[in-house]
């Protein structure tokens with residue numbers, strides 16, 4: 001009997017990953033988590049910043065994010081933005097700026113990024129919850 005090779009190699013590998021304790025899925029989940037927990041600055045962040053009295057720009061937010069990625073994972077994994085409310089970051093940064101030996105300019109950029117990203121995340125999650133509750137059953 002001729003065995004037909006019907007699966008391309010990458011699909012076979014994917015399936016065998018799934019069988020092997022879902023390693024493939026785990027890897028995808030990690031990628032997803034990274035993208036989700038350290039958001040790229042965008043218009044939504046600028047709107048949040050304007051509404052809450054921060055003076056910043058897309059460029060500053062991007063620089064703050066990039067600096068955070070460079071300076072904040074040496075000792076522990078990247079801080080989870082969603083875990084801390086915007087009001088919590090100043091006290092955290094007051095000690096972490098010393099740990100990470102930041103200049104005051106770097107401190108301001110990272111601090112603003114963290115406060116704006118976490119505040120924007122909190123608002124959008126609240127909006128999703130509100131929308132769910134207002135949907136007719």
Ligand code: HEC
Pocket residue numbers: 068071072073074075076079080092095096097099100110
């Ligand atoms: C030199 C090592 C080091 C660097 C660099 C560092 N941290 Fe930390 N971080 C620590 C240690 C140690 C703790 C736990 C003790 C503490 O809270 O002071 C911690 C705790 C934290 C916590 C948890 C605080 C809490 O109260 O739950 C956050 C959030 C955090 N760091 C964010 C950051 C950020 C943002 C940066 C980059 C600006 C950073 N860390 C850079 C060592 C570091």
